[in-house]
Amino acid sequence: MSDHKIDSIASVDKKVGQKKNFEMPHIYVILFVFSAIAAILTHFIPSGKYDRVLGPEGRTTIDATSYHLIEQTPVGVTEFLTAVPRGLIDAGEVVFFTFIIGGMFMVLRRTGIIEVVVDKLARKFANNGLLLIAVLTTVFAFIATLIGTPELSLVYIPVIMPLIIALGYDSVTAAAISLCGTGAGFSAGVLNPINTGLGQKLSGLPVFSGMGLRSIVFVLAVAAVIFFIIRYAKKIKKDPSKSYVYEEDSEKRIEFNQIVGGTALTMTFRQKLAAYATLILFAVLVYGVLQQGWFMIEMSGLFVIMGIVVGMIAGLKLTEICDGFNQGFKDVLMGAFIVGLARAVAVVLEDGNVMDTLVHSLGTLVGDLPPELAAVGMYFVQTAINFVISSGSGQALVTMPIMAPLADLVGVTRQTAVLAYQLGDGFTHVLFPTSGYFMAALVIAGVPYQKWMRFFLPLFAVWAMIAIGSLIVAQMIGWS
Numbered sequence: 001m002s003d004h005k006i007d008s009i010a011s012v013d014k015k016v017g018q019k020k021n022f023e024m025p026h027i028y029v030i031l032f033v034f035s036a037i038a039a040i041l042t043h044f045i046p047s048g049k050y051d052r053v054l055g056p057e058g059r060t061t062i063d064a065t066s067y068h069l070i071e072q073t074p075v076g077v078t079e080f081l082t083a084v085p086r087g088l089i090d091a092g093e094v095v096f097f098t099f100i101i102g103g104m105f106m107v108l109r110r111t112g113i114i115e116v117v118v119d120k121l122a123r124k125f126a127n128n129g130l131l132l133i134a135v136l137t138t139v140f141a142f143i144a145t146l147i148g149t150p151e152l153s154l155v156y157i158p159v160i161m162p163l164i165i166a167l168g169y170d171s172v173t174a175a176a177i178s179l180c181g182t183g184a185g186f187s188a189g190v191l192n193p194i195n196t197g198l199g200q201k202l203s204g205l206p207v208f209s210g211m212g213l214r215s216i217v218f219v220l221a222v223a224a225v226i227f228f229i230i231r232y233a234k235k236i237k238k239d240p241s242k243s244y245v246y247e248e249d250s251e252k253r254i255e256f257n258q259i260v261g262g263t264a265l266t267m268t269f270r271q272k273l274a275a276y277a278t279l280i281l282f283a284v285l286v287y288g289v290l291q292q293g294w295f296m297i298e299m300s301g302l303f304v305i306m307g308i309v310v311g312m313i314a315g316l317k318l319t320e321i322c323d324g325f326n327q328g329f330k331d332v333l334m335g336a337f338i339v340g341l342a343r344a345v346a347v348v349l350e351d352g353n354v355m356d357t358l359v360h361s362l363g364t365l366v367g368d369l370p371p372e373l374a375a376v377g378m379y380f381v382q383t384a385i386n387f388v389i390s391s392g393s394g395q396a397l398v399t400m401p402i403m404a405p406l407a408d409l410v411g412v413t414r415q416t417a418v419l420a421y422q423l424g425d426g427f428t429h430v431l432f433p434t435s436g437y438f439m440a441a442l443v444i445a446g447v448p449y450q451k452w453m454r455f456f457l458p459l460f461a462v463w464a465m466i467a468i469g470s471l472i473v474a475q476m477i478g479w480s
Contacts, residue, residue, distance in 0.1 A: 027449045030433055031341040035083055038345050038388075042352025043074040050356050055397060056201040064401040067360045070353060079351045087347050088340030091436050097154065097296040098336045098440040099329050100303050105158040106328030107307040107321055111314035112267075113275050114162055118256065119265040122166040129167040133233055134226050136160060137181040141222045144185030147289060148194030148392070150429055151296065151437040153178040157445050165256040169233050170243040172455050175445035176232070179430045179438065180225040180459065186392070187426025187463075188218035195392045195425060199418040202396060203404035210415045213470065213479055217423070220466045228459045244451040252446070274314035281306045335443025339436040346388050346434070356398075359385060363402045371411035375471040378403060378417055382424025390435040395425050416474040423467040431460055 025033075048069050055061030075083075088095055108114055125132045144150055156178035164174040189196035190211055197207050235242045243249060267275065285302055288294035294302075311321040349355045362381040369377045382399060389395045400421060407417035429435050433449055442452055473479075 025450075027338060027433060027439065028341060030449070031338070031345065034434070035080070035341075035344045035348050038348040039075040039080045039083075039352070042348065042354050045352070045354040045357055047072050047353035048357040048360060049353060050360075055401075056198065059198075059393075059397055061202065061397040062356075062401050064405055067356065073351070073353045075348050075352045080348065083344040083347045083351075084340055087343030087345075088337070090347060091339045091343040093296040093300075094151075094339045094436045094440060095336045097151075097300045098332050098339065098444070100300045101154055101158070101328075102332035102335075102444065103325035103328035104303040104307040106331065107311045107316070107324035108278070110316060110320060110324045111271065111274055111311060113271055113278065113310075113314065116265045116267050116271065117275075118162040118166055121163050123264065125163075125167060129169065129237070130230050130233060132163075132167070133169075133173070133177060133229055137177050137226050137229060138222060140178060140181035141185030141218070141225070144182040145188050145190045145192055145218055146185075148186055148189075148192045149289060149295070150179075150182040150186040150426075152289075153182045153441050154437060154444060155299075156182075157441055161252070161445065162256045165249065165252050168237045168240070170236050170240075170249050171245050171252065171445050171447050172243065172452065173229060173233050173236065175442060175447050175452065176225070176229045176455060178445075179441055180229065180456070181222070183426060183430045184221035184225050184463075185218065186429070187423055188214050188221055189422050189426070190214050190218055195396060195422050196418070198393055199396045199400050199421050200415075202400040203414040203418055205414055205418065210419075210479060213474060214419070214422075217419075217466065217470050220470075221463060224459060224462045224466065228455075228462075232455060244454050245447055248446055248448070248451075270313060270315045274310045277313050278306065278310050281309070332440070332444055335440040338433075338439040338443060342390070342434045342436050342439055346390075349388055355388060358388070359398055359402065363399075363406055366403075367406055367410060369410065372475065374407075374410040375412045375416050375420055375475045376468050378407070378412070378420035379424045379467055379471055382421045383428055384424075386425050386428040387432050387434055390429065390432065392425050392429075396421060412475060413478060413480045415480045416471060419474060419479075420467075420471055423463075423470070427460065427463045427467065430456065 046069055048067055050062035050064070051066035052060050053063050105114075121132075140153070140156060143152065157174055160177060161171065161174045164177070165171070186192060186195065191208055196214070200207050200209065240246060240253075281302065285294075285299060288298055288302070292298075307325060308321060311324065312318075316324070346355070349358070362384060366374055366377040366381055382395070382403075385395060385399060389398060400418070403417045403421065404414050407414050430438050433439055439449070442449060
């Protein structure tokens with residue numbers, strides 16, 4: 001290595017060492033504090049309940065007129081101490097999906113297929129990395145706006161990470177393409193059955209009506225994502241030390257940059273067969289999600305089969321496949337545990353029977369607003385509720401039976417109320433640490449939560465302005 005190159009590296013490391021930024025507490029600490037605060041609040045917030053009834057498609061929803069106070073049930077020491085393990089149990093699907101996807105991709109790495117594909121793509125897009133970022137973000141957003149499942153970002157991140165690093169960017173870039181792309185598409189929900197379809201059914205609206213305005217929201221939200229990612233990526237490409245995860249990415253840079261060497265890599269015959277098998281199994285995954293309603297359990301099962309089948313075809317021994325799964329499990333262990341910690345906050349509020357009280361109180365606040373502000377108020381209420389109900393469909397089942405008739409009373413169209421729910425729910429999926437799949441995705445990407453916030457908060461502010469502006473326009477035109 002030349003003296004000039006050594007000096008350059010030393011200069012970069014020196015600059016990184018000189019950075020002194022405020023450090024947020026560890027995510028474990030943040031989530032534990034949230035759980036403790038929730039436990040304390042159960043001693044002061046009145047316990048209350050809505051009656052549960054069967055809604056669309058046999059789903060359990062609430063009777064909006066049935067809220068009533070019940071005997072106070074504050075969370076005690078035992079309930080608080082067991083909140084985390086019970087959170088892990090409640091979030092079991094996400095926890096084990098995180099483990100299995102980590103194991104499966106480690107097996108794929110050991111076959112050598114990913115290295116060859118990354119080598120070819122890195123050479124092809126060596127001078128068009130920003131175009132690739134825009135294309136991937138748009139594709140992920142388009143898929144999410146059609147079928148929902150922002151959890152697919154857990155699949156996207158390990159697939160694109162080696163390529164993004166090899167092109168000279170960082171882990172934040174890869175995470176943003178996947179998380180923000182799917183977040184924008186899911187929130188706009190042009191044809192998304194999970195938030196738009198269910199929200200409209202619960203509100204008595206024709207399913208997927210009002211596509212025009214939602215399509216405009218989709219374009220604006222995705223354009224904002226692409227702008228922020230490209231702006232950040234250009235900065236990283238020019239000066240790697242500007243990366244928010246420069247130190248965390250040190251091993252990845254060594255590992256993935258070595259993939260693209262002087263001689264182009266080629267696949268062996270067995271690797272080609274394994275690559276074809278991978279594509280076929282991914283096609284089965286897409287079919288299952290779109291046509292059979294598969295979710296995390298079914299996808300997890302398919303990923304186990306994918307790791308075994310692809311590994312054996314590529315020539316790995318069974319012991320090597322098992323070792324690959326074990327290594328992948330270790331790599332995502334922290335992410336799986338964070339999912340349980342995130343769920344613990346909701347577990348505490350449910351134990352204290354204050355979840356319905358919070359929803360009822362927030363809905364009452366919107367009812368006291370003038371019509372001009374009610375739609376925007378609904379957005380902020382849905383944003384707040386998403387902190388404790390991070391499931392899109394779960395939030396719809398709890399809030400829309402309240403918000404739809406409330407919209408009639410305050411002069412807001414039900415279509416606008418559904419849009420307020422979509423935007424308040426969707427945009428915060430990649431903001432709040434109580435969102436299980438989001439926290440798992442950050443760990444898979446190797447991006448600390450506090451460093452993700454440095455990148456994401458400016459984008460979220462723009463998303464919030466898009467949401468508020470869209471709701472004001474919808475209110476002005478009487479969108480229905």
